[in-house]
Amino acid sequence: MEERDTPRAAPSNLSEDVFGDAATASAVVDGHGIVTGWSEGARLLLGYTSQEIVGGSAARLLEEDVPAVTLGEIQALPRWRGRVGLRHRDGHSVAASVIAHHRMEEAKGADWFLVCPLIGTSAAPEDEKLALWSFEQSTSCDITVYDTNLRLRRANHRAQRVMNLTEAEMRGLRAAEIAIHPHVEQTEQLMAQVLETGRPQYMENFVRAPGEPRVHVWSVFVSPLQEEEDDVVRGVCVTAHDMTEQYWARKRLQLLDDASTRIGSTLDVTRTAEELADVAVPEFADFATVDLLPDPDSFPEPVQPGPMRLRRIAHKSVTPGTPEAAVALGEVLAYLPHTPIAQSLTTGRGVLLAHYDPQAADFSLGDPRQDASVRAFGMHSVMAVPIRARGTTLGSALFARHQRADSFCGDDLLLAQELTARAAVSIDNARRYTRERNTAEALQRTLLPQRLPQQAAVEVASRYLPTGALTGVGGDWFDVIPLSGARVAMVVGDVVGHGIHASAAMGRLRTAVRTLADVELAPDELLTHLDDMVLRLSAEADDDSADSSTEPDQRAATAGGFGATCLYAVYDPVSRVCTLARAGHPGPAVVSPEGTVDFLDVPAGPPLGLGGLPFENAEVTLPEGSLLVMYTDGLIESRAQDIDEGLARLRKALTRPAPSLDDLCNTVLAAVPPQGPTDDIALLIARTHALDARHVARWDLHADPAVVSQARRLVADQLAEWDLDEVCFVTELVVSELVTNAIRHAVPPIELRLIYDRNLICEVSDASNTAPHLRRARTYDEDGRGLLLVAQLTQAWGTRYGNGTGKTIWAEQALDDVHLTH
CATH class of the missing domain: 3.60.40.10 (PPM-type phosphatase domain)
Structure with missing residues (x-):
């Protein structure tokens, strides 16, 4: 029979001597009740070697059979513990305290990992020393113990270092007498509640230690101490864990989550820049600016030497009125190459100056107003992050601190880059949208009348x-x-x-x-x-x-x-x-x-x-x-x-x-x-408006060539009545040609109409649907010159068709301004 792998209680890179695996009896049983693993401790407990037991049924190791119902209930549990009667190899009974872990592994399926201690469950003489050492030498938290009068009795080494006092110096003092701080008073109130109720309490303390610019966050647990025989509280244990890094990491995540909902709410470049500044101040920085390139599409890659010109789009400060800005929104600023903003644009990476020194002799941003503001407000830590999206540099964001004592750190730079990256995409979207919208609107208005x-x-x-x-x-x-x-x-x-x-x-x-x-x-x-x-x-x-x-x-x-x-x-x-x-x-x-x-x-x-x-x-x-x-x-x-x-x-x-x-x-x-x-x-x-009936003249004409001269007389009389004698000659020629064409080529009835409006309009209508065509007559052609003559003498001419049958040939003559007052 092939021998299966023996289970190990320790990682493979640690030797068995470190853990003393022989002190634990362990075995592995698969879902069918077959033993697949057997440790040296199990051999010492029951006498079987792994060659004798692996591959066989685990049931033969039990002193009594387990009912099927009980097995079904155990199979549904993630872990089972209890005392089990086992049968030794030589036949005698062994009572063992067993813990069975139900393991679910996709690759190997489900099995049970069973463990049983061999060293006994009674306390050893060295256990008391281990407990004392764990109290005194704990490096994960500060531990102090107080009596029922809330007087300190014990303090571990870490608590003594934090308090900068020895246990002997603090013994017998209240917490409020050891440290003077509002949070200490709150801790004492919790300790009093624990003495009264016997229930643990929890709180978070925010304390800035002397000489440190950054606030420390402490997770404080206050627990009752009592004997097992009764419920009387004999003392209070206070444990404090330094959660500063976790707290600030959580704050950064909250700020990023806040930024995801607040930045990019509109497709407006200015509003998006303002949202970036609003998110950063006051949660992250004391002062923030957002400067964008006037024309990002023309920003040279690589960057050319010389001052960087950017336009101030947004700024925000913890100080009302934002006096640190020193410049107006919309103003174009020139930043010298050594300044943080220019460096961020040149390198394309964030610039962190944790300890910024504007008092240096060679300090200059390139603008005396900004130089004076930086010095006046004592900005001691700054970061400049380029605003880039889709390979295009759009500008730069500056974050500064002057009221907070702590400086920016590497994690702060990562946060600033993440905030700016989110804003950059929104700014680029807004810029592209604005450009396309302006183009579409310009095109739209150009195409409209x-x-x-x-x-x-x-x-x-x-x-x-x-x-x-x-x-x-x-x-x-x-x-x-x-x-x-x-x-x-x-x-x-x-x-x-x-x-x-x-x-x-x-x-x-x-x-x-x-x-x-x-x-x-x-x-x-x-x-x-x-x-x-x-x-x-x-x-x-x-x-x-x-x-x-x-x-x-x-x-x-x-x-x-x-x-x-x-x-x-x-x-x-x-x-x-x-x-x-x-x-x-x-x-x-x-x-x-x-x-x-x-x-x-x-x-x-x-x-x-x-x-x-x-x-x-x-x-x-x-x-x-x-x-x-x-x-x-x-x-x-x-x-x-x-x-x-x-x-x-x-x-x-x-x-x-x-x-x-x-x-x-x-x-x-x-x-x-x-x-x-x-x-x-x-x-x-x-x-x-309605055209005055006196400005419309209409005549029905017979389809007889002799009527052409009559039409000319009618038109001349009407033009004289309208005081349009100067256009009479041209109008007579037009009427003569149009009426002649209607008589010669069209179908009666024929109608002549003059309309005196802004222009003088002459219309000849007939019942034919055949439209005349303008053509250029040859030298010896007897016709073809009529419409050409009409086109030359009038401003416009054309043909329109009636509803169903008939057409109208019309021609318009422009009138002098003096005639437009009729």
Whole structure:
């Protein structure tokens, strides 16, 4: 049979002679009751050698069989102890006191380790000496013993060293007579409670020993001393453990835990720097500063010689008003190369000057104000830690002590580096967020109309309000687009998402809307074409996000496709009819001249980018002086406010009197959006004007070439009535060419209309859907010069189609400023 390993009670690097293993009988029994280990002590106890017993059943060693129920109960215990009757090799009984340890090891499974002492349980003569020596020579704690009068009777060697008094000098004195300190009085009160109640007491003392700058923390246990035969307290034992290092380690961990919740609460660089200073003072330092490089991205690696220029972002002091700073927040400071801050930036490591001497002759920080402050406040210990994140140096943090007597140590430097590292990541996140947000906002504002175009149909005012939320700038936009016939188009839209990509997408959509508006499409048709374009953009975004060569950040930003909402309206000042269509966008509000507010019931089309679903127009006639209010959903809706509440607030705000449209925009933005909006807001308010009927002339013409001369006479008479004789010649030529083309190439009925607005507009309408095309006539061509002539003589011309059939050819002439006062 193979011999198993004999169990050992000591580590393998210590000899058995040290422990005297033969004085303990030990054995190992596996889960099946088989002996797998047998010690020399076990041989001395029962007479079996390891060769005779290992591999056999442990049951044969028992004097009596153990019931199965008892075995089951024992198996569930982590440890069992008791007296057991064993059978010696020669047959006699052996009563042994056994302790059985139930061991659970993943590699070997479960087994039992059994031990039995062989040296006896009665006290030996030398035991009393060992007890005395343990009391006197203990190095882990101070031990003092007091009688029932709380007079000291005994003190071990460590207590005598701490008190700097011998036991003979202290014997018979109270604790308050040995040391004068408030904590000693508290200890005496606990000792009195122990004498009265017989229950142990505990407290922590914070004592600064004479000549030591650092506070010592003592864990004090007060225990009753009494005889076993009765419960009478015969004395008190006070043990004190020096827990200073553990206490300060715990304080550092608490400070780090506090920093994890307080630093980085916002994506604001200044606030994060202030949080770092707030965490450090007063728990860790008496004075702290946070200085950041003006441009971290241009910080040279390696560092060039010369002063380091940093901007003071935050500082904090235990002194009210922070007089130690000597400089204002936001000021740029130059630190000389030998200063702690410059050294931390140069080396990229923390600098600890435990004993800082600002009184040295060559001391200088490079700023006389700071030099005077350091000397005046007596800063005697400083640390400078570079603020670095993701390989970029952002600045440096300085920690100083001038009120605390103890200096910084190596553990303090580690703590400062950990605090600064946590703040550095938050500062870098805030810096990156601020830079991206500023870029997105600048792009957004650049792509929005810089000034709204001059036109007479409506008076407009607008606002764009970027959100202050972490999501960043969105893709909200608005626009006002002059159309032919003195009409005007107004649009408000919202791109799904936030950031630079949303702003860029908004710019593409706004350009597309302007392009489609120039084609003179009806609102529903325009949204249909816009929906097709968004579908194509969404497909491109999906392809870009799936491209493995695209950067991960860019793939994440474009993933999920592309979408938008839009409200498009066209207002005609001649008929006062406003035609609207919307794609997943909130409907507009209309304020009548009397001040009543209504929300138009525009058919709800799907958001742009879904495809396949139609859009519908809605027409409403607006009295002159009505207000058309268009907005994005950020104005009326958020997580904290549902849309019904937002609409009610908007209705109330629009009923308030306002001297101008700009004032009304301010009123709406102040009263309607929820607190802490999480989305951008675009707002466009238009006051409608109606064109005077006297400034519109209309004639029905026959499809006869002879009517061309009649049309010229009608136009000349009307221009004379409007006092526009100086443009009569050009207008007659334009009318002659347009009417001739309609008679020759189009289908009756033919209508001629003149509109006297900011410009002079000439329109010829017919029932044909065929549009003329501008071309350059050759030398001997008899036609092809008409539209070229019109294009040369007028400011703009074009074609627009009616609802279903027919078209209108129009041309505009610019008028002098003198005519704009009509």
